[in-house]
Amino acid sequence: MPAQTRRITLAIAALALAAGALAIWLFPRALPTVAVEQRMTRSLALQRADSFFHARAMQPPGARTALQFTAGDSLITFVDLMGGGHDTLNALVRGHDVAPFAWSVRSFVPRDPHEASVNFAPDGRIIGFKRTFAEADKRPDVGADSGRALAERVLSDWLNEPVAQWRLATSSYDTKKTSGRVDRTYTFERTARRVAGAPIRMDIAIAGDTPSLARPYVDIPESFRRRYGEMRSANGLLSIIDTIAVFALLIAAAVTLRNYSKTRSVRWRPALTAGGVIGALLLAAGLNELPGSWYSYDTATSPAVFQAMIVGAALLGGAGMALVVGLTLAASEAAARHAFPQQLDWWKLWRYRGTREVAGRVAGGYAVAMWGFAYVALFYLITRNVFGWWVPSEMLDDPNLIASPLPWISGVGMSLQAGVWEEALFRALPLSLLSLWVGTRPRRTWWMGAGVVASALVFGFAHSSYESWPPYSRGVEIFFDACLWGVLFLSFGVIVTMVAHFVYDLVLFGLFAASGSAPEYRAAAAVIGLALLAP
8 A cells, every 4th residue: 555545544544543533422412312221121010010900909800011111302402492402301201290201011812902001110100100091981970079089098098199189180081882981080280390391290090990091291381382383394495395305206117117118228237136134124123113113003804904904014025115115226226337437336346345345334424433433423412402493402322223033124124215315316326327418518517516415415315204303404414514424435436435324324323223232232233233344
């Protein structure tokens, strides 16, 4: 290796390592994360739920259980935007007034309307429950006053809540037509505690003479719900506008395939093989969700039909994405091969692995990913603190994911799909077609620069549906990064951006594996680490 090349390589490597270190240091300061201290494990939640159901005679005979870690998204967003931000949210999570996150255990029997559920705070407290009766179930009516007394006993004995801290706000009743059962609901309100000015409430329902519901919540003002709905509609509008451009790119891919097919210039087999690999991973990711999907199972549906629907959706999604990715790759590769014949052949990269050209581009992809992490951290550190931009607070951990058979499969599949398909659709295809159209026209550099900007805009604002404010913030963030990636594609080909995109996404998708020390976390981290080294 010539001395100058070696110096450039060392400089790029040093900058990449510095960018990675900067990103690690800045990320906790730039992006809001929620720290949840988990004292309740999945197995402990199931064990305590079983004890609760048996002690209260709530579990139907022969019932099966399903568990899910839930988040109160409306409450989290309300506190994020109106209640002091993620510092206040972290304080709320550490406190005992209300639980934004909970373990929920459901007990049910297929084809039986009777079921029960209980919710635990991450620290192990029981914070709510629900018991579902059939419409025809008869229960004696205890009257309004006795019902209130029973509701207060639920507060004190079942939930360990001091009754003196709650006052009765409203009460109502509903008479079931089939059985004549009277279901009474009592809404209590905390007397000396509010969240961002909104009252903390507890609905307790008594079905005849039996407690059937305890549901704590923060009564978020309707004015905030309307305002947030307007914010989300702005995100949606930008996403819809961008969808038109994405659809135009797909049409361009179809036209490109038709034109190059006439001259037998399309190399179908490797493109469809790559699409098939990605489709298989996404199919596995869909099937991986089957055990956890029982939490949302509708007991009126046959279990076999329910499972068939999940498997069918996974098969349809995997096969559909395999076809879309394969056809997009075939079109973009044919266009890139004719537009940039000096670039490395996409389907010969494996044959020439280890050569200076291929190895340098793969290493460059890792370096670009490192720079991307540092850029995003700096971007949000500046925009949040200087301009007041907002991104939602999130947990790094995902207990639902770690409880699945293959916690890593979704991250690997989605990262590979994004890295390959999006780079082909948003970078290789439009820039190659533009290059072919421009040809040797005057001011070619200006035309290609405009193409880089246009493709970066489409790619950036394709992510506008993400929660953020102002609504264009995600588009702007990704736009600047995508401009660099467009230039890299024109200069070095698609391998740099595909590797960078894959590595960048997989690190973000795999952060959950670094948030725990249990064997499941370590195994997931090991697999994700190997996948990161796959390029």
